[in-house]
Amino acid sequence: MPNxxxxxxxxxxxxxxxxxxxxxxxxxxLEEMGKNVVSQIDAQRNPDxxxxxxxxxxxxxxxHHKIIKxxxxxxxxxxxxxxxxxxxxxxxxxxxxxxxxxxxxVTTSIRDLYYAVKRTIPGTEENTVEEQAESDPIIxxxxxxxxxxxxxxxxxxxxxxxxxxxxxxxxxxDEIDAARMxxxxxxxPSNVESEIIKFKECSADYVLVIEKDAVWQRLNEDKFWxxxxxxILTGKGQPARGTRRLINRLHRELKLPVYVIAxxxxxGYYIYSVIKQGSINLSFxxxxxxxxxxxxxxxxxxxxxxxxxPKNVTIKLNKGDxxxxxxxxxxxxxxxxxxxxxxxxxxxxGYKLELEALSAKGIRFISQEYxxxxxxxxxxxx
Amino acid sequence: MPNxxxxxxxxxxxxxxxxxxxxxxxxxxLEEMGKNVVSQIDAQRNPDxxxxxxxxxxxxxxxHHKIIKxxxxxxxxxxxxxxxxxxxxxxxxxxxxxxxxxxxxVTTSIRDLYYAVKRTIPGTEENTVEEQAESDPIIxxxxxxxxxxxxxxxxxxxxxxxxxxxxxxxxxxDEIDAARMxxxxxxxPSNVESEIIKFKECSADYVLVIEKDAVWQRLNEDKFWxxxxxxILTGKGQPARGTRRLINRLHRELKLPVYVIAxxxxxGYYIYSVIKQGSINLSFxxxxxxxxxxxxxxxxxxxxxxxxxPKNVTIKLNKGDxxxxxxxxxxxxxxxxxxxxxxxxxxxxGYKLELEALSAKGIRFISQEYxxxxxxxxxxxx
Numbered sequence: 001m002p003n004x005x006x007x008x009x010x011x012x013x014x015x016x017x018x019x020x021x022x023x024x025x026x027x028x029x030l031e032e033m034g035k036n037v038v039s040q041i042d043a044q045r046n047p048d049x050x051x052x053x054x055x056x057x058x059x060x061x062x063x064h065h066k067i068i069k070x071x072x073x074x075x076x077x078x079x080x081x082x083x084x085x086x087x088x089x090x091x092x093x094x095x096x097x098x099x100x101x102x103x104x105x106v107t108t109s110i111r112d113l114y115y116a117v118k119r120t121i122p123g124t125e126e127n128t129v130e131e132q133a134e135s136d137p138i139i140x141x142x143x144x145x146x147x148x149x150x151x152x153x154x155x156x157x158x159x160x161x162x163x164x165x166x167x168x169x170x171x172x173x174d175e176i177d178a179a180r181m182x183x184x185x186x187x188x189p190s191n192v193e194s195e196i197i198k199f200k201e202c203s204a205d206y207v208l209v210i211e212k213d214a215v216w217q218r219l220n221e222d223k224f225w226x227x228x229x230x231x232i233l234t235g236k237g238q239p240a241r242g243t244r245r246l247i248n249r250l251h252r253e254l255k256l257p258v259y260v261i262a263x264x265x266x267x268g269y270y271i272y273s274v275i276k277q278g279s280i281n282l283s284f285x286x287x288x289x290x291x292x293x294x295x296x297x298x299x300x301x302x303x304x305x306x307x308x309x310p311k312n313v314t315i316k317l318n319k320g321d322x323x324x325x326x327x328x329x330x331x332x333x334x335x336x337x338x339x340x341x342x343x344x345x346x347x348x349x350g351y352k353l354e355l356e357a358l359s360a361k362g363i364r365f366i367s368q369e370y371x372x373x374x375x376x377x378x379x380x381x382x
Numbered sequence: 383m384p385n386x387x388x389x390x391x392x393x394x395x396x397x398x399x400x401x402x403x404x405x406x407x408x409x410x411x412l413e414e415m416g417k418n419v420v421s422q423i424d425a426q427r428n429p430d431x432x433x434x435x436x437x438x439x440x441x442x443x444x445x446h447h448k449i450i451k452x453x454x455x456x457x458x459x460x461x462x463x464x465x466x467x468x469x470x471x472x473x474x475x476x477x478x479x480x481x482x483x484x485x486x487x488v489t490t491s492i493r494d495l496y497y498a499v500k501r502t503i504p505g506t507e508e509n510t511v512e513e514q515a516e517s518d519p520i521i522x523x524x525x526x527x528x529x530x531x532x533x534x535x536x537x538x539x540x541x542x543x544x545x546x547x548x549x550x551x552x553x554x555x556d557e558i559d560a561a562r563m564x565x566x567x568x569x570x571p572s573n574v575e576s577e578i579i580k581f582k583e584c585s586a587d588y589v590l591v592i593e594k595d596a597v598w599q600r601l602n603e604d605k606f607w608x609x610x611x612x613x614i615l616t617g618k619g620q621p622a623r624g625t626r627r628l629i630n631r632l633h634r635e636l637k638l639p640v641y642v643i644a645x646x647x648x649x650g651y652y653i654y655s656v657i658k659q660g661s662i663n664l665s666f667x668x669x670x671x672x673x674x675x676x677x678x679x680x681x682x683x684x685x686x687x688x689x690x691x692p693k694n695v696t697i698k699l700n701k702g703d704x705x706x707x708x709x710x711x712x713x714x715x716x717x718x719x720x721x722x723x724x725x726x727x728x729x730x731x732g733y734k735l736e737l738e739a740l741s742a743k744g745i746r747f748i749s750q751e752y753x754x755x756x757x758x759x760x761x762x763x764x
Contacts, residue, residue, distance in 0.1 A: 104745060106600075107599070107603055108745055111736075111738045112600070112745070116742065171564025172564045174564040175562070180556040182553025183553055184571050185569065187566040196565065213540075217491070218491070218494070312500060356494045356497045359497045363490055
């Protein structure tokens with residue numbers, strides 16, 4: 001294992017709960033958006049908000065940086081176009097509410113924001129928003145248009161995921177040592193931007209990202225992170241934004257290699273691909289959420305023979321699995337030959353398997369044999 | 383607020399990761415179960431395992447202790463009854479695996495256990511278990527039959543939920559101060575039995591249980607627990623077993639009053655009822671998971687007029703809501719007149735509302751007005 005991590009001490013000792021610099025920058029961008037609209041009205045022109053198109057038609061795989069990226073196409077949301085008027089009004093309302101939240105120096109959930117902007121327009125029966133499904137995409141529009149992050153708009157989404165191992169972070173003035181968190185681990189917050197979460201000290205050699213919390217608990221109980229001087233991190237299924245951003249920061253800022261272990265099925269492979277190159281939906285921030293240098297340890301269907309895993313713990317592929325596997329073969333980011341080989345092997349043998357299947361070889365097989373062999377010999381998928 | 387909690391210091395300073403006493407007790411009970419079967423075979427009798435019936439027909443509401451309880455009816459699972467043979471075999475297999483896990487001094491998930499007992503019976507095409515849905519109820523059978531807990535069988539279920547406030551716990555030798563956990567809080571582990579989680583120190587006056595994590599994050603950011611000297615705890619929806627057990631221990635051992643805040647809808651009311659008197663499914667451990675002295679703060683549909691909440695943030699009841707509300711009216715534990723009044727009021731006005739609806743009165747309305755008024759004046763539902 002490389003030893004780049006050991007003994008690194010981060011400089012930032014002073015704890016801040018919020019970065020005034022970023023708040024000012026984002027507030028200024030929100031104000032500019034509003035001032036633009038006002039000056040267009042003053043000039044008696046049709047008010048127009050320019051937004052990047054966030055759809056498949058404007059997505060590409062950046063072969064150089066190895067992430068999914070948003071293209072240059074934009075759309076115009078104008079007030080006097082009847083098809084746009086409602087969304088135009090909502091965009092202004094959401095932007096104004098975000099500015100208010102930042103000024104009050106509070107954080108709120110995207111559901112709270114929905115309730116905060118919901119009202120009946122005076123003299124009408126019309127509500128500003130009817131459902132949260134209307135306000136959520138407006139938030140992403142504003143994020144993409146202002147080149148900012150939801151977290152910097154003081155909005156939080158769902159959080160999940162845990163970390164254990166030799167890292168100390170500072171959060172709102174509290175020092176949290178993830179090597180002293182018992183059976184819980186450090187719970188990853190919604191917002192892990194550097195204004196909120198400071199890395200104080202880290203001596204780990206790498207990060208092991210584990211799809212499932214039950215497997216994480218198994219490895220934490222065996223103190224895998226202590227014996228192998230690493231961080232163990234779980235996203236509990238598809239990782240939330242905060243978890244993906246944390247993996248990105250651990251790699252970028254602390255130079256830690258990232259290894260992923262997931263189920264040997266199409267969802268496990270997809271979770272890995274989202275950690276690695278980002279998602280189509282949030283393509284405008286793949287550089288902040290994706291970690292293209294991540295490697296896949298396993299599980300693979302080829303491990304069944306390699307590790308003599310009993311066949312009766314494999315699960316037969318269903319129609320959905322087969323269809324999805326064929327889709328994966330067509331994604332440009334699954335084109336490395338090792339992935340084509342694995343997916344074709346899965347289709348050929350007709351089964352998938354979950355991480356827990358390794359327990360058929362004994363409760364400690366994963367921590368004492370499987371992971372040490374794979375990581376020791378660098379048996380990774382790209 | 384009563385001040386019973388302040389300055390209490392718990393005696394147990396020595397950290398243990400596992401209690402040998404309980405391991406021995408549970409192992410002995412598992413062995414007795416196995417020895418019974420063997421002695422029946424030796425005596426050439428039909429092997430018979432006696433299990434409590436865990437169904438509606440054997441459930442009652444204990445009016446004295448105010449919890450849902452399991453009755454005295456038992457069933458016989460016998461080997462030579464063809465309808466029982468498969469389950470008999472599975473019961474023996476799961477019990478043997480639990481004994482092995484305790485002896486190895488490890489913890490495993492219920493999914494791991496499923497894989498550990500799954501195999502093809504030699505010379506046949508028959509598997510011992512086909513799906514996890516077969517092994518999960520067997521675990522509950524063994525828990526109920528041996529008067530033990532899943533956690534004491536070293537099995538973990540899903541975990542979720544967080545705590546912040548003035549309490550220090552010891553977990554596997556690590557001291558965790560829930561007042562120093564930044565924006566995360568202390569993540570509640572799967573197993574919070576006293577062998578694993580020791581309460582070291584706690585100066586809180588009460589526990590505020592919050593249905594939703596987003597609201598918990600709002601209150602944590604405002605340091606509600608500091609200003610009000612309490613613990614804030616969220617179960618993220620319906621609390622997991624570990625979270626319900628922790629609430630029970632905080633009340634029983636630290637004498638903390640428990641107040642619950644949830645959505646004003648049938649699911650919020652049901653979540654409260656499970657925290658308070660336990661669930662039908664896990665009725666055999668209601669005394670360990672339920673907290674009958676818990677009080678409901680709100681939200682109620684009657685709060686809409688009381689706090690002048692704008693009507694446009696209420697949500698119209700659907701058919702499922704109405705049907706479920708009528709069911710709640712029939713449960714004996716919803717019979718206090720305040721609950722009948724509230725549920726009938728909900729049906730009459732025809733709406734429900736979520737905690738986030740309070741944001742329509744301002745982002746800090748919940749922490750600065752709603753909760754202080756309700757708790758200060760003890761405006762609770764029973």
